[in-house]
Amino acid sequence: MKTISLTNYGSNVLRAILSLKVVDADMPKPGNDEVLVKLHAAAVNPSDIAFIQGGYNIVKPLPATPGFEGSGTVVDTADGLRHLIGKKISCFVQNDKGGTWSEYFTVHKDDLIVLDDRMDMDQAACFTVNPFTAYGLVNIALLRESPAIIQNAAGGQVPAFIRTLAREHGIEVINIVRKPATADKLTEEGNKYVLTEQDEKFEEKLKTLAHDLTATTAFDAVGGAGSGTVFNAMPGDSELVVYGGLSGKPMTGIDTMDVIFRDKIISGFNLIDWKNELDENEFLEINEKLQQKFINGEMKTNIRTTARFEDIVKGLKEYIGNMSSGKILIKP
Numbered sequence: 634m635k636t637i638s639l640t641n642y643g644s645n646v647l648r649a650i651l652s653l654k655v656v657d658a659d660m661p662k663p664g665n666d667e668v669l670v671k672l673h674a675a676a677v678n679p680s681d682i683a684f685i686q687g688g689y690n691i692v693k694p695l696p697a698t699p700g701f702e703g704s705g706t707v708v709d710t711a712d713g714l715r716h717l718i719g720k721k722i723s724c725f726v727q728n729d730k731g732g733t734w735s736e737y738f739t740v741h742k743d744d745l746i747v748l749d750d751r752m753d754m755d756q757a758a759c760f761t762v763n764p765f766t767a768y769g770l771v772n773i774a775l776l777r778e779s780p781a782i783i784q785n786a787a788g789g790q791v792p793a794f795i796r797t798l799a800r801e802h803g804i805e806v807i808n809i810v811r812k813p814a815t816a817d818k819l820t821e822e823g824n825k826y827v828l829t830e831q832d833e834k835f836e837e838k839l840k841t842l843a844h845d846l847t848a849t850t851a852f853d854a855v856g857g858a859g860s861g862t863v864f865n866a867m868p869g870d871s872e873l874v875v876y877g878g879l880s881g882k883p884m885t886g887i888d889t890m891d892v893i894f895r896d897k898i899i900s901g902f903n904l905i906d907w908k909n910e911l912d913e914n915e916f917l918e919i920n921e922k923l924q925q926k927f928i929n930g931e932m933k934t935n936i937r938t939t940a941r942f943e944d945i946v947k948g949l950k951e952y953i954g955n956m957s958s959g960k961i962l963i964k965p
């Protein structure tokens with residue numbers, strides 16, 4: 634079978650991408666509680682880019698196959714899971730073995746979602762991570778009874794899903810982006826509150842909006858100095874939920890007095906931990922709700938293009954060049 638192989642981690646993202654090769658490999662064998670999946674499509678997420686740079690919390694022994702998410706069909710299994718053979722699945726695999734950028738790969742039964750037959754398999758390749766992340770994050774805002782939220786990296790896919798889910802609950806969204814072109818796109822789509830980081834009066838505008846709309850929850854995918862800017866702009870009794878580190882920089886600029894005297898807090902969100910805290914029925918209920926939203930078109934990942942294995946380098950370069958233009962899928 635063909636697989637994509639990473640031979641060197643490289644903090645220089647272009648160099649890391651260039652080190653990816655398509656190679657022949659032995660077919661993996663499913664172990665206990667695992668199934669063998671024939672890939673339909675694999676997603677490319679910021680976590681995959683961080684992984685090939687060696688900057689993610691998972692570092693596999695090299696050579697390694699990248700890819701944490703994908704869709705496909707179960708073709709073989711260890712005993713006890715034969716009922717899954719032939720099922721279409723979406724999965725999120727974060728262990729130090731094989732990844733989804735491979736014609737075939739193995740998945741533990743707890744890391745896969747069996748799909749409704751009506752699910753589009755390209756959409757299914759991006760189903761297990763971002764929709765659930767957005768769901769978990771919006772749930773935090775609901776528990777806090779926040780009338781409005783702030784989110785940065787707002788041209789990305791998680792923020793797009795957050796807008797959809799927030800709208801459903803009547804929560805206003807203040808969107809922050811770094812490029813004027815992304816701001817224009819979001820405004821054209823009908824979003825009321827869109828701010829560009831480069832704007833001269835950005836901090837002032839953000840603070841005014843955050844107070845006027847009582848934005849007491851913020852979702853931070855960027856880190857760096859932007860975390861401090863968002864945190865300081867929020868009214869008292871607010872929470873900054875950090876779920877991504879796109880800037881690659883430590884969070885700075887947090888107003889100490891806000892933490893001590895204004896009941897403002899910072900927390901982290903990680904999909905796997907969130908999922909592990911749910912009981913099985915809760916997860917099944919959310920899964921059914923989200924699959925239904927994909928089937929009826931309420932939620933949809935913006936997929937810009939597909940790269941075949943042999944075009945992986947070109948595809949990844951395109952993705953990192955403009956992440957707000959949508960995801961790329963990888964297919965054998």
Ligand SMILES: NC(=O)c1ccc[n+]([C@@H]2O[C@H](COP(=O)([O-])OP(=O)(O)OC[C@H]3O[C@@H](n4cnc5c(N)ncnc54)[C@H](OP(=O)(O)O)[C@@H]3O)[C@@H](O)[C@H]2O)c1
Nearest residue numbers: 679766786788789790791854876877879880903904956957
């Ligand atoms: N904690 C969790 O469990 C969890 C789960 C899922 C996702 N995530 C994280 O969520 C974040 C968003 O993922 P996604 O799939 O929505 O991403 P995506 O669709 O690929 O888009 C990334 C977005 O981030 C923007 N961006 C990139 N670097 C930036 C920077 N330094 N400063 C400001 N904006 C920047 C991009 O804007 P440009 O077009 O300007 O590049 C783009 O709009 C990532 O950090 C990902 O790792 C976390």
